[in-house]
Amino acid sequence: DAGVIQSPRHEVTEMGQEVTLRCKPISGHDYLFWYRQTMMRGLELLIYFNNNVPIDDSGMPEDRFSAKMPNASFSTLKIQPSEPRDSAVYFCASRGGLDWGNEQFFGPGTRLTVL
Amino acid sequence: QKEVEQNSGPLSVPEGAIASLNCTYSDRGSQSFFWYRQYSGKSPELIMSIYSNGDKEDGRFTAQLNKASQYVSLLIRDSQPSDSATYLCAVILMEYGNKLVFGAGTILRVKS
Numbered sequence: 001d002a003g004v005i006q007s008p009r010h011e012v013t014e015m016g017q018e019v020t021l022r023c024k025p026i027s028g029h030d031y032l033f034w035y036r037q038t039m040m041r042g043l044e045l046l047i048y049f050n051n052n053v054p055i056d057d058s059g060m061p062e063d064r065f066s067a068k069m070p071n072a073s074f075s076t077l078k079i080q081p082s083e084p085r086d087s088a089v090y091f092c093a094s095r096g097g098l099d100w101g102n103e104q105f106f107g108p109g110t111r112l113t114v115l
Numbered sequence: 116q117k118e119v120e121q122n123s124g125p126l127s128v129p130e131g132a133i134a135s136l137n138c139t140y141s142d143r144g145s146q147s148f149f150w151y152r153q154y155s156g157k158s159p160e161l162i163m164s165i166y167s168n169g170d171k172e173d174g175r176f177t178a179q180l181n182k183a184s185q186y187v188s189l190l191i192r193d194s195q196p197s198d199s200a201t202y203l204c205a206v207i208l209m210e211y212g213n214k215l216v217f218g219a220g221t222i223l224r225v226k227s
Contacts, residue, residue: 042219043159043217048214102147102149102215104205106151
């Protein structure tokens with residue numbers, strides 16, 4: 001299995017631009033999570049999906065952030081407009097259902113820099 | 116109290132020693148506990164999961180869980196310089212809708 005796949009690995013953009021981060025979960029996993037990691041705040045859960053349906057988006061910082069999961073093998077996290085304080089590493093993670101246990105696996109992350 | 120609490124370190128141990136990493140959590144009803152290792156610039160990597168009180172061993176790693184004390188630990192035997200990383204404790208907290216909540220992590224440095 002290729003594991004969780006994220007793209008791009010690095011993104012540098014200017015303030016005000018739209019940023020789209022992409023994730024492909026492990027095949028067969030029906031939970032998908034988006035996290036943000038910074039030195040100040042550590043690893044924070046932004047939103048998670050179960051069977052493509054958003055379950056909890058309470059961690060999404062503000063309306064500039066949105067996430068979609070149109071099918072079981074693809075999800076996007078969009079920031080519009082981006083701001084310098086959005087600079088962070090964004091991780092996608094996936095987890096199987098009950099038969100898979102509760103173990104969650106992370107993708108390589110996207111390092112976002114907003115200038 | 117933070118939901119999942121760890122000493123930030125750094126914890127420095129000599130090569131070959133036992134490294135002991137500790138974590139406490141707030142939700143007495145929690146049932147699932149994990150240790151992740153994160154190298155600088157990399158993503159968190161799951162190394163241990165534990166669900167029952169007691170010890171669980173996997174190679175050089177031993178996870179210990181005490182639900183009554185709301186305490187989970189990770190022991191690394193025969194520490195190697197390659198074990199130098201940040202270790203994240205993570206707990207599925209029922210009081211937060213069964214979300215996986217991470218501690219801030221403990222930096223481990225193994226000196227050769």
